[in-house]
Amino acid sequence: MNNSNSIDETANRRGFLKNIAASVVAAGALAPVTLSAKDDPALIEEPEWGKKLGFPVDATPYGQPSPYEHNVIRRVHKLLSSGDMYASVAMCPIQDLSGIITPNGLFFHRSHGGAAIVDPNEYRLVIHGLVEKPLVLTLEQLKRYPSESRIHFIECPANGSTEWRAPQFNTLQFMKGMMSSAEWTGVKLSTLLKDVGIKPEAKWVLAEGSDNSHMGRTLPVEKILDDAMVVWAQNGEALRPEQGYPVRLLVPGWEGNLNVKWLKRLEFGDKPWHAKEETSKYTMLTPSGKAIRFFWPMEVNSVITSPCPDKPWTDLKKGDIVEIEGLAWTGQGTVKGVDISFDGGKNWVEANLKGLVLPKSWTRFSYMYKWEGKPILLSSRAYDDAGFVQPTIDQEVKVMGVEAIYHRNAIVTWEVKANGEVNNVHIRS
Amino acid sequence: MFTLEVKKISKVVALTLFAVTTFVNAGDVKDVKGPSFKERAIDGSVEYKVKDNSYAGVYKVNPQVAKEKIKYGRTPSKTEIKAGDIDVRYDWQGLPDGKGSVAKGDELFEAKCAMCHGDMGSGGKGYPKLTGGDITTLKNQLVHPENGDEGPERSIGAYWPYASTLWWYIKTGMPFPHPMSLSNDDVYAIVAYLLSVEEIQIDGKDLDDDYVLDKKKLMKVVMPNVNGFYPDVNGKDGPMVMKKFLSDPKNYGTPTKRCMKDCPTAKVVHIKASLNDGITPPLSEKRDMPKEKKSAGGDNKFAKLYKAKCSACHGNDAIAPKVGKKDSWADRIKQGKDTLYKHALKGFKGMPAKGGNADLSDADVKGIVDYMIEQSK
Known part of the structure; x- marks a missing residue:
């Protein structure tokens, strides 16, 4: 039915409704209702919630999603933990998300020793090492600095790590759910450090958290002064404990692990530290037997979110026009475009970007497609303004092998079957 | 866009580039243009600037901020800085004094580490395997497990480039449920033990049982895989080495062209x-009312204490009888509560006294035992 407001149209619709009423026999509260097979009771009958009071405005001082959305939650898998649910990851249900912002309760949660509950009154940030004037700040003092807000994704470099050898998960949540996106608010480190004064011999910074794992990671001073921030807010409210309440480091576009949570210390030095997550883990072993030591940015990447194994096309009829929608992202700049293939990567067409297109951010893409009910192999391939293109599986494996664990960004392909079911497949030589 | 970029490079290069681009565009492959090396940030990405009070052309910024020198807070004392400075850098900056023997380390490992990392760090408990790897396996690629392919073994001795990481990791991250609880001497002892299991030598000598490791000796350790990592970032130009590495996508299998047709x-x-079957809770796209949750006593004090203090081990049957797993508890419950209280309070086999939670009162420990029994009947 169209949305025309013309008088003729309205008159016709009135006539149409009259006819329905006649066949239904006065759909009043007390009158019996006779439905024809075609009539939808959801339209004819007054629903339960229209016949009673809803919940009062003071029932949920902190609002909750509809109980009907109880399946839209973070999920875990034993294989992705290091022994228990303290050093583990809870995956974000990206198949159920819209736009480019993740609600705080659904933001993926990776911790190395559980999520610390830090007392904000005892929070201190210490900046020391090769600086002119070491500094200690309370939370109140930190939040006095002028703030900026930026929308950035955070992605664990192990996102998609189960796919190196072969396809293993048939759900978007576990293929790509080790990432989420938020609007972060805090102070840019370039602003915070101006009075501290970094000494010229300082090349590196150790960022350290105050949680059980005392996570330490080394960053180059260049990044700290470029766009890194110390943030205290996420989507308008204080950081959640699992995102490092009260303060985390935000390193736009870089490995999630570098965005150190529960941040307590920044030490400047002339050499890199080689912390546990720069040696025993978060290093990428290649077929040469040697490992890439540091790999900071998350590379250009994309995935089609509709359809996907969780959101198939089983309800579509042949000839339906349907939107193919997806997420593209890059930590190395801004998404410039996305191509789509219907034949497993042999031929490609350009999709359209939509909504906000921001640096180091999730970007939505869209393509209108006529579904013919014939099997297709649906892939997306993003490229960015750094000049980099998402690789095929063969291209990436040729250089990286299958033991790198981290930084897998190869093209994802969905097998859409004639009945609309969707499966995760690999295109491999 | 293209003309703009051409202007920035020399004419000769520009002409060559133009020719190449024309050629590939005529076919079915499109070049994706990136910035010049100079215009790239430290990670090879585009470096965005603030221009006309706007960052990257999308975020407005307040120009007053850049003009001010803002300062809050105070200068911390030397003692305050030292108290928090717990890292140990690869060049040993930050390594404190102390000493410990291999034998002492063996004892400590048995008591505090083996329940998760297995005997001698050999794994098998679901937590990381620490020892027993082989540097020659690092070239292994586990492509076809069904054909008997074997993967690389990333143990401490086979993979880790620096022994400093070992000291730092154990001191600040272990034992997992109680980090920062080991004395420096204890850390030296455990490091000595693990180096000895991994057959690392110091001064050409094996670390036998009565070997005592101290700061001076530890600083001599060169790990077998010290040269197994690239690029080399330890020199003066480390960050610039990284910029070169990351700006060349060939280093990590990333193309710069888009094939459009007959690829x-x-x-x-x-x-x-x-692997979908192991997902918890199971996947569902249903939009329905949630089922009433069964009360598992999850709200009481002892349930919370159990979760916080005991579940790291008792949530994993490979380490300790898993709460809720009836088979693992049936025989234990038969021994009677008094025996289980005693084991919990005084320690038993791999179980340290009070599970290593000295801060728990006896009454709390007993309450937790009751809760665990109740959940496992």
Whole structure:
């Protein structure tokens, strides 16, 4: 039915409704209702919630999603933990998300020793090492600095790590759910450090958290002064404990692990530290037997979110026009475009970007497609303004092998079957 | 866009580039243009600037901020800085004094580490395997496990480039449920033990049982895989080395061209054994009212204490009898509560006294035992 407001149209619709009423026999509260097979009771009958009071405005001082959305939650898998649910990851249900912002309760949660509950009154940030004037700040003092807000994704470099050898998960949540996106608010480190004064011999910074794992990671001073921030807010409210309440480091576009949570210390030095997550883990072993030591940015990447194994096309009829929608992202700049293939990567067409297109951010893409009910192999391939293109599986494996664990960004392909079911497949030589 | 970039480079290069681009565009492959090396940030990405009070052309910024020098807070004292400075850098900056023997380390490992990392760090408990790897396996690629392919063994001695990481990791991250609880001497002892298990030598000598490791000796350790990592970032120009590495996408299998037509493709590989079954809670796209949750006593004090203090081990049957797993508890429950209280309070086999939670009162420990029994009947 169209949305025309013309008088003729309205008159016709009135006539149409009259006819329905006649066949239904006065759909009043007390009158019996006779439905024809075609009539939808959801339209004819007054629903339960229209016949009673809803919940009062003071029932949920902190609002909750509809109980009907109880399946839209973070999920875990034993294989992705290091022994228990303290050093583990809870995956974000990206198949159920819209736009480019993740609600705080659904933001993926990776911790190395559980999520610390830090007392904000005892929070201190210490900046020391090769600086002119070491500094200690309370939370109140930190939040006095002028703030900026930026929308950035955070992605664990192990996102998609189960796919190196072969396809293993048939759900978007576990293929790509080790990432989420938020609007972060805090102070840019370039602003915070101006009075501290970094000494010229300082090349590196150790960022350290105050949680059980005392996570330490080394960053180059260049990044700290470029766009890194110390943030205290996420989507308008204080950081959640699992995102490092009260303060985390935000390193736009870089490995999630570098965005150190529960941040307590920044030490400047002339050499890199080689912390546990720069040696025993978060290093990428290649077929040469040697490992890439540091790999900071998350590379250009994309995935089609509709359809996907969780959101198939089983309800579509042949000839339906349907939107193919997806997420593209890059930590190395801004998404410039996305191509789509219907034949497993042999031929490609350009999709359209939509909504906000921001640096180091999730970007939505869209393509209108006529579904013919014939099997297709649906892939997306993003490229960015750094000049980099998402690789095929063969291209990436040729250089990286299958033991790198981290930084897998190869093209994802969905097998859409004639009945609309969707499966995760690999295109491999 | 293209003309703008051409202007920035020399004419000769520009002409060559133009020719190449024209050629590939005429076919079915499109070049994706990136910035020059100079215009790239430290990670090879585009470096965005603030221009006309706008960052990257999308975020407005307040120009007053850049003009001010803002300062809050105070200068911390030397003692305050030292108290928090717990890191140990690869060049040993930050390594404190202390000493410990291999034998002492063996004892400590048995008491505090083996329940998760296995005997001598050999794994098998679901937590990381620490020892027993082989540097020659690092070239292994586990492509076809069904054909008997073996993967690389990333143990401490086979993979870790620096022994400093070992000291730092154990001191600040272990034992997992109680980090920062080991004395420096204890850390030296455990490090000595693990180096000895991994057959690392110091001064050409094996670390036998009565070997005592101290700061001076530890600083001599060169790990077998010290040269197994690249690029070399330890020199003066480390960050610039990284910029070069990351700006060249060939280093990590990333192309710079988009093939649009008649591209090389390959065969379709399907999922052989889906991992979806192990997902918790199970996947569901249903929009319905949630089922009433069964009360598992999850709200009481002892349930919370159990979760916070005991579940790291008792949530994993490979380490300790898993709460809720009836088979693991049936025989234990038969021994009677008094025996279980005693074991919990005084320690028993791999179980340290009070599970290593000295801060728990006896009454709390007993309450937790009651809760664990109740959940496991």
